[in-house]
Amino acid sequence: MSLEFLIASGIAVLTAGGVYLALRGRTFQVVLGLTLLSYAVNLFLFAIGRLVVDRPPLFAKGVTDYADPLPQALVLTAIVITFGMTALVVILSLRSFLESGSDQVDGIADAVPGPGQDRA
């Protein structure tokens, strides 16, 4: 099994799970889905410089074969941004849960509502 196949199927599973969860009705699941989706995107960005093993990451004199350092810089930016976004969305959904007493994305109240009530 090649490295490419492994990475690609990993990204695919993460994306599928992320999309499924992001389409659910409760904010907790949506947040989890967004996190999985951002993991998938970060892995994808990481892999766009092609998967190479045992190569220096920066250009040096006399080296003809090296790993592309730019995707690593890109993925670092993307990780920072998605991390901040995830924190924001967690706080937001918490606030909206506490204010309206329901963690439904569309704001429809639960049949048996109430903060603190555990509904698996």
Next chain:
Amino acid sequence: MTLLDHLVIAPVVIPAIIAPLTLMVMRRRRHVGVALSLAGCVAMLVVALALFGIAQDDAIRAYPLGGWPAPFGIVLVLDRLSAGMLVLAAVLALVVMLHAVVTAVDRKGWHFHPLFQFQLLGLNGAFLTGDLFNLFVFFEVLLIASYGLMLHGQGAARLKAGVAYVVVNIVGSALFLIALGLLYGLTGTLNMADLGQRIAALGAADQGLIRLAGLLLLAVFALKAAVVPLHLWLPRTYAATAPVVAALFAIMTKVGVYAMIRVVPLIFGDAAGAAAWVPAPWLLPAAVLTAIIGFVGVLAARAMREQAAFAILGSTGTLLLAVSCWTQATTAAALFYLVHATLAGAALFLVADVTLRRRGQYGDAIVPSPRFAGQQATGLLFLAATIAAVGLPPLSGFVAKLFILQTSVTAEPWALIWATVLGTTLIGVVGFARSGSTLFWKAADDADPIAGADRSRAELIAPATLLALLALLTLGAGWATAQAEATAAQIYAPDRYAAAVLTEATR
């Protein structure tokens, strides 16, 4: 490089300095913070006008950040399009900021001014950058600031709409990154000028992937511009937020359209092989649907803010009708309409704000209410704003729509474009006539005037200023048209852009 060359980065640097400063002084000396923020807006307008003047010589200027040559470092690019958008953003920001200060909306939370400045930082950066990943970063900056602004003042309804808005945009950002990843993986660059040249040189095996990347990128821009079927977040968000903030957001959907106008002729132009004009077949039907749904929404809306949100949706649709022909002449018409639609959309929200402040418990619901203070003045403003929004004479919407009709007549689907523009205008007129007569002419039976709504007339200044600007745009339509045509000519000469960006580097 002279000092004048460094002026290009000023629209990004000014808000970046002002925002933390206002954040620091706001709690101790509120007035200093407000003055700083206003001064920042004025400075940005001055700089934008200066850059607009500089761009008049038709040259395209690249500003390599940190002195790194173009395909390797990030460049800012000043041309007619970016200069024009900077002026538009600065004018809108100044008027909206004035209104926020006059109506004391900025006092409902501590962070209105810093967030406002960060929003401008993101907008200005997005207009100036010549690098796709940098465009993503500036999009994120303006989105993060917009989340804060959107929730300014809070309330349960606003929080609910806010969650949806944030989630939608995070998914959009993920798609943006995937598109960028594909483009980088295929071409090894993210510089827009360089991308345009490398896509032309791609082999046959990569054509399918590059088409996919182009369509994904355009889907993201369509999400930002709220094009049907990706529009569902807009009416709810804009109707739930403070009207002043929504007035500033009038330019946010136009950022999506700007990105399309910037990216498609430059990267996916004639030379791009299988990816040439890749969004063209999708954009026209989407634009028709957007215009129709927008103006039908105007007809069906139950509150003024909701109506203004749908009017913005409709104006985006009309704008994209002109954009989707992808010819130089129609793009010129689209640019003229873009300026008009941004100011008209913002004016609608400001008028809604002024009205709902005077109607007490009736708010902005489109139901008959007893007489309220300043009914004539707000009624007149509403009339003028709606005339602008649907495009009736004498305001510039009429000129802009005429320009779109005139330039699209040579295009293939001209009949569809004409039918949509004229039909949606009629629906819009009916919709606004219905709400206007209900709001300002019909009086509820209990004829006691609404008390306690005796508000200062200074609140009327900002919407009146926007409407005066629209009148000016009508009077100066000849000049504005010439500007739009010169801008379109620059957009449709991607070789000049590439030459300017890629040779500036070797200096």
